[in-house]
Amino acid sequence: MIDVVIGIDLGGTFTKFGLITRSGETLASGSIPTDRFDKVEEYQDDLAGAIREMMQNLVPDVHLLGMGIGAPNANYYKGTIEYAANLKWKGVVPFVDMFRRFFDVPMVITNDANAAAIGEMVYGGARDMMDFIVITLGTGLGSGIVSNGKLVYGHDGFAGEIGHTCAVRNGRQCGCSRKGCLETYVSASGICRTFFELMAGEPQPSMLSNVGYDSLTSQMVAEAAQKGDALALKTFEVTGSMLGAHLSDSVAYTSPEAIFLCGGVAKAGNLIFEPTRRSFENHLLNIYKGNIQILPSGLPDSNVGVLGAGALIWAESIT
C-alpha cells in the first residue's frame, strides 16, 4: 500500500489530473475538457467519473491522502472559485463543498500560482528553501510567496498578487480596472503591448511588422528575438528590465533566497532571464546584493500544474 495524492489542474480549456506519490512519480493521469460544461455540477460529475476510472485501473494498492486543486481565482480558506474571468461558472462557486459529494478525502484548493509555489517546494528547485517566491508568467502575472516554509495566504486567502502591484503610476490600463499594474508590462500580453509601444515610439523594420495586435503572441516575439530581430530583442530587454527592478522591491517584503520564473514567457530563457537578473541586481538594496537568485522552475514542464496541485496535500501533511 503506497500513499498517494491526486492533483487537479483546473484550467480554462482543459482539466488535467494525476495520481502522485510522495517522490513525485505520476502513477496514472487523465484529462477532461473544462469549457464544455456550462454548469459546474455537470463538470464535477464528469471529472469524478474520470478520476474513478483512473483509480480502478491501478495495479498497486494505494492509500489516497487527499486531493489538491489548482484553479484560477481559488480561495484556500473558503474552498471557493470566485469570479474567474476565464471559466464559464460565474460568481462564487463553492467548489470544494460541492466536490465532496464524490470523494470523502481532505481537499485543498488554491490559485494556480500558489500551487506552482507549493510544487516547487515539494518537488522542484525550492526543496531546501524556507523563503522563496514563484512568479508565473502566462497571459497574466501570478505569484506565490513562501515565508518561514509556509505559503503566504494572508488573512483572506488572497495574498500574493504581485502582478497587481503598481509598476508605472497611471500606466497601462489593467483588466483589474486600475492602471500600471506589473502584469500589463510583464506577461505574455504585456510583451505584445510593449512590442507595439516600441514600434510606435521608433518605427523600424521588423519581421513582425505585418502582424496585427490580435495575431501577435509573446512566443512570436521570442522567436523573432532569437532570430536577431532588433525590436523583438528590445522588447525582451525592456520587459526584463522592468521585471528585475520590480522584483528588487518584492525582495524587501519577505527577503527570499530565490525567485523562480515559470510559465510560458519564462521558456524564452536568457531572453528574459538575462535582463531581469541584470536589472534586479542593479536595483537591489545593498544588504541584499549578490544573495538572491533568479531561477527557472525545477519542475518538469509538462506536468507543473498537476504536480503543484498534488503537492498541496503533501505540504499540508508535512506541516
Add this chain to the structure above:
Amino acid sequence: MIDVVIGIDLGGTFTKFGLITRSGETLASGSIPTDRFDKVEEYQDDLAGAIREMMQNLVPDVHLLGMGIGAPNANYYKGTIEYAANLKWKGVVPFVDMFRRFFDVPMVITNDANAAAIGEMVYGGARDMMDFIVITLGTGLGSGIVSNGKLVYGHDGFAGEIGHTCAVRNGRQCGCSRKGCLETYVSASGICRTFFELMAGEPQPSMLSNVGYDSLTSQMVAEAAQKGDALALKTFEVTGSMLGAHLSDSVAYTSPEAIFLCGGVAKAGNLIFEPTRRSFENHLLNIYKGNIQILPSGLPDSNVGVLGAGALIWAESIT
C-alpha cells in the same frame, strides 16, 4: 515566582530597559546613555551592571525567561548589529554573543520595527491577528511584517524593508544610495522635504516660511497644520496620499488584516491617517477593498520599544 522577560530598547542616544510580565506589566525599568560609549564592550559592561541593579531591588521572586533586544540594523539570525548609521560601533558587532558573557539566558535581537510588530502582536492591537504589518514612521520608515502568526525574517534576517521600496522611479536621493525610496517621502524627514518642495512649487505665505531646512521638524509641520497653515496641511495630504497608494501595493504581498502606523509621525493623528486611509482605499485591488484596516498602535506610547523588545521572548516561547 513569576515568569518575566527583559526588554532592551537600544536607541542611538538612550538605551531603555524593563522587566515585563506576560500580561505586559512593567515591574521595574531603567536606562543608560548609549552614545557615551565609544566601545561596545564598555557599553555592555555598563548595561549589564544597570540591569543587575534593577533586578536586585525587586520584591517578588521572578524567573527570567530571556532578554529581547530591539536595535537598529540588528540581524535576528546572527545576533549582530550591522553597520548601524546612528551608533558609534562600526562594522558588524556580534552583540548577542558578547552580551552572553553577562547573562546566561536566551537572547533575541531584531530591528526596532520588527520588535514593534511583535509588541503589537503580544501586547497591542494585533493580539487576535495572524497577518498584519507595522509601519514605524520616525526619521526613516521601518516595517515589520507578520504572516501566519510569525514575524517574517526572510532567509537572511533582513525582510521587511518597505521603507526602501521604490515610491517614485528616479525620485528623491535616499541615504541607502538609491533613489525614490518610500522613506524619502513618508517619514519625519520626508515630510520636511515635501514641505520644501511644495513651497518651491507654489510659494505662498506660511507660518513656517522663516524656518530653514536644518531647523524644520515634522512636528513643526504638524503643529502648523493643526493651526490651519495651508502649506503644512497640503504636506500631510501629499504624504498620506503617497503612503496610502504605496500600502495598497504592500497588501498584495501578504494580505494583512490591518496595517498599524506607529512612531512620531503617526502622532499627528488624522492629519496623516485620514489622507492615508482615503488613498489606500482608492488604490486597492477590488478583492481587498473594505477589508483592511489602517490603525494606530495599540501600545502605550511611552514604552513601545521596551515592550516590543520584551515581547520577542514571549513570541519565541509561544511558538
